Every structure is written in C-alpha cells, then in structure tokens.
Amino acid sequence: MRIDGRQANELRNVQIETDYIKHPEGSVLITMGDTKVICSASVENKVPPFMRGEGKGWVTAEYAMLPRATERRNIRESSKGKVTGRTMEIQRLIGRALRAVIDLNKLGERTIWVDCDVIQADGGTRTASITGAFVAMSLACSKLLKEKVINEMPIQQYLAAISVGLSDNKEPLLDLQYVEDAAAAVDMNVVMTEANEFVELQGTGEEATFTPDQLNEMIQLAQKGVKELFDIQKDALGDDAALI
Amino acid sequence: MRIDGRQANELRNVQIETDYIKHPEGSVLITMGDTKVICSASVENKVPPFMRGEGKGWVTAEYAMLPRATERRNIRESSKGKVTGRTMEIQRLIGRALRAVIDLNKLGERTIWVDCDVIQADGGTRTASITGAFVAMSLACSKLLKEKVINEMPIQQYLAAISVGLSDNKEPLLDLQYVEDAAAAVDMNVVMTEANEFVELQGTGEEATFTPDQLNEMIQLAQKGVKELFDIQKDALGDDAALI
C-alpha cells in the first residue's frame, strides 16, 4: 500500500472547478490530491507573425508556479530575469499536446493563450496542467461557438495526461505524488486521446534504466488513469461536453 | 450612487480566508469585491548579506499578477525577462509598510518573504495585498512563537491599507473598483496603523491636481476604511489576534 493509502493503480482525488476566474474566455481550477493548478484560456484575435494570412489559428501555453507552491520557496522567474529549462520544457509540452486535438483551421486567425499557474504543488503538475488546460480551452471554444464567432467546434477529441512511474523497488505506480516522484527510479508522463492513442510519451530513468516489459506495464496503468480523467472532464464540462 | 450600488464611503465585500495554501508558514486568500490576492509568508533562516551578524531579521515582499487576472491578458514578466516599474514600485511599498509594524530584533536573523499573487484584479490590488500580507505575516510569526523558535511576538500593531480617490467630478470615493479607478482624477493609497498613524501616503493626480481640502476629505474616508479592515483582520486571525 502507498503512503496515502492508495492502490498502485489508483488516481488521487480529482476535481475540476470551471469558470474559476472571471476574465478569461475559459478557466478552471484543477485539483489532484494536493496539487492545484489554475488553467485559463485567453482568446486573442491574431496569430504569431510566422502564421499570418494562412487563415489558421494557434494555441500556445505558459506554465509557472507561485514561489511558495512548493515545500521550499523558489525564486520567481521574473526576478531571475529568465525562464528555467524545466519551465520551458513543460510549456512546450503543454502547447504541443493541446495542438494535437484542435483543428486550427476551424479556429480561424486567432490565438488561444493557455496559462497554467500552479498554486500548490504535490507532484504531477505538468500532467494536471494538460488535463485542466484541455477543459479551459474547450470552454473558450464553446464560448466562441455559442457567440457565433466560429462556426464549428475546433476541438476534435478528448485529451488527458497522467504520470506513471516505477518505485525504488521497480513497482509500477499511477499518479505519483511528490514524495513518490522524488524516490522513483523511472518517471513517465503519458498524454493520450480518448481513442486510446498517444500524443506524447516521455519516460526518464533518473540515474536508472527500464526494460521493455516495464514500459508496457507503465503504459497500461496510464491508459487506466486517463480513462477515468476523461469522465471527470466530461462532468466538469456539463452541457458543453456534448460539443466535442 | 456608485456603479455597484455602494455609498461613496462604503467598502466592497471583504473576506480573508486563512491557511489557503499548505506549504507557507502563513497564507491567506484576500477577496475585496472581485479583487483576489493570495498572500503567503515564507520564513527563511537567514538574512540578506548586508544585514548578517546583526541579530536582526528582515521582511521583503514580491508582487505579481497572473497573466489573465485582468480584462486583457498581460505578458508574463518572466517572459519579458524583467520586472516592470509598476511591479517594483508596488513590491517596495508592500515591504516598507510591513517593516513599519514589526520589531526586526524580535524576529532574529530570519527573513520573511511575503508573496502577493493577484489571481483576479478589479482595482485596489496593492492595498488588498498589504491588508492580506499583514495577516499572512502575523500567522507566520504566531507559528514561530508557538513553536518557540522566537520568544516574543514581533508584530507590534495592526496595519491595513485602502485606496481612496476623487471621481471625475471631484467626489471623494472609498475603495475604488477598476472602472472607478480608471476614471478617477486623483488616486491615493493610504497605509495606516491601528493607532491612526500613517505609514505611507501616496496621492497622484493623474493629469489632474487636488487641493489641500480635498486631501483632507480623502484622508478621512481612508481612516474610516482601515478601521473596518482591522476588524476583519482580527476575525480572520481568530485566537491569534490576541497575540498582537
């Protein structure tokens, strides 16, 4: 049994509260155990210079943590004057994942800025960000559709992400909280669609390695996890769930 | 009557929720109308280089807004690679204000980092930050006292802040929300102690001027406002209120 009493294949308690802040076109607070992320989707009526005139839209993501979201306070990236490599990796991942399930032609020449701000961190912040960001982006698109700014729903299918890993003694675990993550031999982030296809797969042996069999076990755990997350996303979207 | 039905001398609905996030030694979510700020106080067991060896502590503040806390999305300061002049002004103000009511000798060689992160903005974010930050800092000090890390409460008296202004037609108003602030001829931020003394007074005629009489009227409104805020701070602190 795990430190918080969960089974190896069990998600933490997940909640998605929609319309969490008032200004963005779509926003949620996603809670996975003690990890809490505010995801907002902001629509801007133009695209980056390299895409102008193509009639297509763009989706880009930014990720940050409040300085004391973590056990020890981190220096703000704005004070450091630069964004860390970890932050860049994560926001590039979130952006790529979201773009895999949206038809940018149907969005028109608009940019959706997705901001994922971690209020409290306890492991799995990048996967929670993707799962929450998908809902925020869907809410923003529903709004554009209802207001007839666009004619068709650009979101093509559900998208969710989860972390899996191998514990120190090589047991596969689903949805690692921080202490499990810190002790893990292998850490893997899996981003999937409802059609059981991969969008991103990132497995890292932290000064360790893993076999092809262990890879398979971890992937099966992840498939179970994202299936449950799709249901939670649909609940959160309510009537808008049917638009996708 | 004002746009939201308030009297000229009436505060917005104010709430202070303590222990809002789990890692910091003290934290609150302060809500004033639609303005929401997470204030956290983090204790570090060292002081900046210029103060080492003096046996005294230090309090410093940082302030930021989520990109979509506002009507239009702002570029993150970490992406710009620098902190704006407005942010610097505000965080210097918050730090100075908090240091005016704490006995740094009683704190010992420790730094309290106060982070004010605006989740949603609708005017008065810097004054809400000070009012909330005071409570977060007090909670952190109470914790140090209860855990016998320090022997005496370093907080010496209550501190709160409020904005006042002159409307376009020169009527004094208390606690301006964003649309009032944008239209105001004069904008003033007042930071006071419970002994009815000033800690900071910053009045700015935005392409306008104000007379000594108007200054007096605004100051009286501010005094009424902070008096109400002290009661709300005490309610939020509960049993810890008596320690100050």
Place this chain on the structure above:
Amino acid sequence: MRIDGRQANELRNVQIETDYIKHPEGSVLITMGDTKVICSASVENKVPPFMRGEGKGWVTAEYAMLPRATERRNIRESSKGKVTGRTMEIQRLIGRALRAVIDLNKLGERTIWVDCDVIQADGGTRTASITGAFVAMSLACSKLLKEKVINEMPIQQYLAAISVGLSDNKEPLLDLQYVEDAAAAVDMNVVMTEANEFVELQGTGEEATFTPDQLNEMIQLAQKGVKELFDIQKDALGDDAALI
C-alpha cells in the same frame, strides 16, 4: 539649528543655469546645495505606438546618477543590465508630474524626452530633478513656439517639487540634505503647482509612522518651499517666463 546652519524652514542655495548643454531643445543645470542635476528636454517627432494617430503628444522622463555622484561609488545600471526599482519609481514620478501641467493636445504628435542626470548627490535629487526638468521642458516648448512648430504654449502652469521630513526627534524640516534624510523618521516629497494644488504627495515612514497633525506641518513647509522655487524658475526662464 541644522547641520549647515539653516533654519528648519529654509531652502538650500538654489541655482538654475539654462542652456547648459548645446544639443537638447532645452537644458539646465540645477544646483540645490551640493545636489547637482543636468536636466535636458529632447523633442522627437513621434509618439509611442499606443498613442499614434490621436494628434496628442507625450512626455516621458529618465533619471540616472553618475556612478560617483554619491559618497560611495554605485555600479552602473548599464553594467548590471537592469534599472533598479528606485530608479524606476523616480522616473515614473517625474514623468507623471510633468504631464500634469502640459496640454498634450497643444504639443501635437511629439514626444518630449526629459533626462535627469545627477552629477553630484546630496539629498533631494528627485525633487530637484522635477524642478529643473520643468524649466528644461518649458525652454523646449518655448523654442517650438518661437519656431512656429506649435501655435500655443502647451505648458499650463508652473510646477516645482521639494522634500520635507520629520527629523529623528519629530521636528519638521524643509529641503533635507543627505545626512538629514538618512536620519529622518519620515520622508515626504511634494509636487505642487503655482495654484497651490498637489500633483503628487508621497510620504513614507521609514520604519516609523506619522500623525495627521505632523502631515499638516510638513505640507505647510512644502508650500513655503515651492513658492520660493517658482520665483527661481521664473528668473531662470527670463523672457520665456511670460509665455506660461
């Protein structure tokens, strides 16, 4: 009696030398005791992007100190690669103050860049900068008017600034030099127009507080000080004084 023999309500020796450097449209060297600031006003025939096409002008200010303007040498901000919070606060203050007394419509789509460079510092550099910058800006506007680039004088009234404070034993003092400023319990900068109205009022208790009565005393001292500065500005402007 004060350290340099002045009365509590007495200004230091003030001199304003016009046309101090040859390239700018207006320039002065302002001397207040040992504080010396070169203020120059440069006219550029365009406005910032956010103002284009409105037919209005803009005034913006920058402030800096030579590295050895002070007792100890400061690192250049260009070497540090960023402007400090103190510098940003001051240059924002100077710009706001100047914009309060100029009719930007009469300026047309032009920007006046006001540069305040402190050659030697002995307290009161930001208020000396405003008092000197007003003269430099007026000279530049007179030049535009005489050369018929503009049709009406955009400067609407005189503007000057002075520092006041409370000494350690709470005595109000006018025009603090550096050693007085460093020891002061309260430091206040007051920017006023000739009509006895406030443009900016910034009072700071440096780890101290001040009462409403002390606020009034300081304001009366400031009113006396700026009145004397208006006369010195008019002398410096000579024939151009009548244009305002």
Place this chain on the structure above:
Amino acid sequence: MRIDGRQANELRNVQIETDYIKHPEGSVLITMGDTKVICSASVENKVPPFMRGEGKGWVTAEYAMLPRATERRNIRESSKGKVTGRTMEIQRLIGRALRAVIDLNKLGERTIWVDCDVIQADGGTRTASITGAFVAMSLACSKLLKEKVINEMPIQQYLAAISVGLSDNKEPLLDLQYVEDAAAAVDMNVVMTEANEFVELQGTGEEATFTPDQLNEMIQLAQKGVKELFDIQKDALGDDAALI
C-alpha cells in the same frame, strides 16, 4: 525506398573521429550522414555548490549549433541573450542520459562538462550528440584512469541514441534525416544501454497521434539501430573500449 536510397531500417553512414580537437580531455567529431557534431568532454576539479563535500562527481552537457549549420541561418543565442527552449530541452536530455551510465562516486569531486556543437545539421542532432558525447566522456575517463587520477573506470555500460519516426503514411523509419523528420507524423528519440534497457524515451505526435502497436514497431527499429551504434563506438574507442 527512402529519399537517399536507404531501407526503412537502415542507419546513415556513421563515423566517429576521436581526439578531434586538442585541448579537451576527450573529444570526437561524429558524422551521421550530413549531420556533424563536435563533442568534447572537459574535466574540472570541482562540483556545483549543491554537491560539494559529498565526494561524488557530476556530468553536465551543453548543446549549440553554429548559426549556419542549418539550411537558413539562425540568430546566435549569445546575440539573443538567451538560450531557447529547444536548446535547454536538448542539453538537459544529454546530461540526464550520460549520468545514467556513469558511477559518479568513482569520478570523485569532479565535473565533466560535455559540449556538443553542431557544425552541420541534417536531422538527428540530439541523438548524434548523445552517441558522440558518450565516446568523448569515455575518452576523458580513460585518460583520468591512465593518469591514475581515479582508480576505477566510472563508465558502467555503453550508451547510444537514435531517432525513429512514422512517416506521413505511417511507415516506421530509422534514423530520420531532416526532410524525413520535417514530414514525419511522429518523432521519437530513444536512448538505450547495451543491456537493451531504456534510459530515455520521448515520442511526440506532431499534430498527430500514434497507437500502442506503432509504438512497438518504432521501439524495435530503435533497438536495431543502437546495436549497430555500439559497435561503431567500440571501434572508435579502440583499446579503450575494453575499459568499460
């Protein structure tokens, strides 16, 4: 058949020239088709601050491209004043991969800086960097061992990396050159040890997805590829190959 006449499961021509530059403790020029990378390993007799006093070593990597390594000239990162997200991702990946096969205790309190500088790019620069960097790091360790600076070889097993992908029509391909990579639906980088275990696995559907079966096909191609690379590394290392 592929654009350059290769089979789907065929590597490009690979060459590893050792001691390519004279100053570093280990260096190679690795050539994979038209991709050319200089990898150098520099030994420094200290470790980063967070590791001091533990008696362990550290390995860190940096990655860059000459401005005209690519079809179109890229702006230098030193001119931009910051490292891009792509560069950060790659250098973090190289460093993690190398640390997975070295016993940092046997290295002692030393840092190995691995620099991968792409002279000419034609796809697969990050995997070529890892394969080459492993050899450069091994040469540097052999040198330390022969000079009796260390007592045991810290390199524990062979490490190589290769890219695989799915073409536009979903055919699995080994070792993608640039035009194939640009057209690929899925791009995967696989880092493996000689024991057929994974160190890193990063699969990305570029606005596309992939099934569990396709994942398996790509992994089998990668296993074939790295097996061939291990032989080429051993040839390059010559007598030193036996030390690992």
Place this chain on the structure above:
Amino acid sequence: MRIDGRQANELRNVQIETDYIKHPEGSVLITMGDTKVICSASVENKVPPFMRGEGKGWVTAEYAMLPRATERRNIRESSKGKVTGRTMEIQRLIGRALRAVIDLNKLGERTIWVDCDVIQADGGTRTASITGAFVAMSLACSKLLKEKVINEMPIQQYLAAISVGLSDNKEPLLDLQYVEDAAAAVDMNVVMTEANEFVELQGTGEEATFTPDQLNEMIQLAQKGVKELFDIQKDALGDDAALI
C-alpha cells in the same frame, strides 16, 4: 629561434579548405598552426532597417569560440546571456575590414552574414578569421555572380590580416602563437590589401610601450606575412581567384 622552430619572420603552416560546410553560400576551414576557424558567409535578401531603400548591400560579422577551443573551458556567451567586450571588439573589427574591400552598391540590397567560429585556438584567431572570412565572402559573391543574381563581382581587392608583436626582449615576431602572444610586450594586428595599404592597424602595449622605430619593424614583418597569405587565398579560391 622560436619555440616551434620558426624564424622570427616566418608564418605558421596555413591551410584554407573551401566548401567546408554545405549550407552556407561560402565557407572555409582556415588552419594556421593549431588555430582553426570555420568561416561561413550567408547571403540574406534584405538589409538592416537603417539602410533600406538605398539599393546598397551590407556585410556584418560574428565571432565566437567553442567553449573548449582554449586550454581552459570558457563559459558559453549564450549561458552568460551576453557577449563579452572582447568578442564585440573582434566582430566589429572583422566586419569593418571586410566592408573596406567590397563595393556594397554592386551587392544590391543584400546582407552577407559572416560567421567566424573558432574550433581550436592557439593565438591569432582574429587575424585568421579575417583571412578566412575574406575567402568565404568571395566564394559567396562568386556564387551570386555565377547564378546571375548580381552582374559584377563586388569584391574589389584581396584582404588578409596577420598578427605581429614584440617579444619580452623586444624582438619583432610574425604570427604569434598563444604562448608567444601571452608573453609579448606589444601585440599588433594588421589588416592590409594587396595594394600594400592598411585597412586596420591596432597596436597595444600590454603594460608596455613601443617606439616609432619598433612600430616600423613590426609593420614590415606584417607586410611580408600578408603577401604570403594572398597567395594561399588565391590557391584556395582556384578558378574563382580570377574574378577578383
């Protein structure tokens, strides 16, 4: 006799390998003793903003060293976030020198970006860069001419550069390698044309001085050196040599 057996007036072994990398319009690897520099010339079909619409071209240069080109590893300028003063001086020198022998009108509204990347450093990197960059730029211009993008060869005459110096005991030396350079009392870089005219002359007494007679001696050595370099450049250019 010198440390490597050369006479005082003898160049090191010089080789210029053309078309060293495939993407640039012109590229060389220049080797002078153990100093190796990749020089590439990239043509861009536009000019900097300050030159647009004049029908003239521009030539600009950038210079960098691989971190371990030198005896001790240098921190990358991209990691530092800024270019050092030494690098700026060198790249400004290279650009000025190249522009002295090209007719920018004949180039049309195009920019030639010349990149000099030092792979291995052993003294004289800036002069080797100029000598190599001239050949790379000439190759790029020949290509434009052969492809009829331009009608006339813009290169007007040959250009080469060499270092000379005074040893510790004031003996004039040609083409200093690193250990000679580090010990030299005076270091001079001379850039000349085939017509025996100077383009740049930079002599520096490193905590030493030099007389007018010593200046003359050094200049004569330099004239001998560049004469030999012109022959090597012509050999390298082959058939293209006749176009200049």
Place this chain on the structure above:
Amino acid sequence: MRIDGRQANELRNVQIETDYIKHPEGSVLITMGDTKVICSASVENKVPPFMRGEGKGWVTAEYAMLPRATERRNIRESSKGKVTGRTMEIQRLIGRALRAVIDLNKLGERTIWVDCDVIQADGGTRTASITGAFVAMSLACSKLLKEKVINEMPIQQYLAAISVGLSDNKEPLLDLQYVEDAAAAVDMNVVMTEANEFVELQGTGEEATFTPDQLNEMIQLAQKGVKELFDIQKDALGDDAALI
C-alpha cells in the same frame, strides 16, 4: 582652412578643471572644443577576485554618454539592458592605456575605478577621456600619497591621447571635431607617453585604406598634439604635477 578656422595641425581649445565633483578621490571636467567629459577616479580597498592576495592593485575604466550628449538622443544603455560594442571597446581601451603608466605594485591591493561620462559630445570623446582620466587618476594617487595610504607615487609617466585622421581628400588633420570625423576617410587614435612612446595605436579606414606614408604623417601630427596636452595636464595638476 578647417570648418572652425583651425590649421590642420592645431588642437581645439582645451581646458581641464580639477576637483569638479566632490565625492571622488580625483575628478576633472575636460573640455576640448565642444566635447566635455567628467572623469572621476574612485579608490576601492580591494581588487577583483582573480588578483587577490598578490599585493598588486588594479585600474579599470567605464565610459558612458548622457543620452542627449549627441545631436540626436541615444537610448540609455541601462534601458537597453546592455552595453553596446562601441562602449565596451572604448572602456577597454581607456583601462589598458591607464594601466600602462601606473605601477600596480605601488598601488597595493586597491582598485581605481575611472568613470568617464560624456556630458557633451563633438568628436574625440575617447581620447579626451584618456587625457582627462589620467589627471583624475593622478589626483587620486596624490591624495593617497599625501594621506600616507601609499608610500610612493605609482604614476610613472605622463599619458595623453589624441585623434588624427585623413580628410576626404586625404589631408592629415589633428583633433577632429564631429563633422570632420564623420567625413574622414581614416580615423586614428593615438595614446602616447611623455617619452614619445606608443601605448595604443588604432587606425581604421572607414570603407577606405591608407598608405604607409600617410600613416607616418598622421603619427607626426599626433606627436605634436600630445606634447601640447602634457603641458595642459601639468598646469591642471599644479603642485601635484611634480609628484609624477
């Protein structure tokens, strides 16, 4: 005859006003025609990290221009967040030149920071800076000597600098003012000692070249110019002149 009526071999009116600002250990305002530079020398009781414990001192220089020292306003380097290549070149030149005439052993473990701030620019700012900086540094050293902080005068001989050039029609000119400099075919800066030896020689053909004979003519003009400058420096130093 030249634009301002001077002969080809005539300096502009030169004045050196000592003790121009009160805080630095040595300071001057040097005026050459319309070029005005404040040079200050600040003594710090430590040396840079790479020199500690050697018992030797260090001299370093910084150079800047007020934004409107020039015909058109320049953006402040602190606002740009970086120092330009031109500034770096100049401040490196000033520092090297000064170090050539000071015995750093006699200075002890102290740094002299020399700041050259151009108040008004009309050509020749770098050479005026060196000539003025020499006097400021000498004053600072005299002060250390008189206060018995050091035992011997570390300044070993006089140092001055002047610009020379070739006009458009190849006439050699001494001490170019801005309009002459902008039109010049060749621009040369010469730094010399009183013993008629060179410290630095930097000649640049701006899209032009120069012959060995023209070089000689320019050098003779420069020798005449610095001779006159040494007299002016001695007058300015007064009694302190005898200490060198």
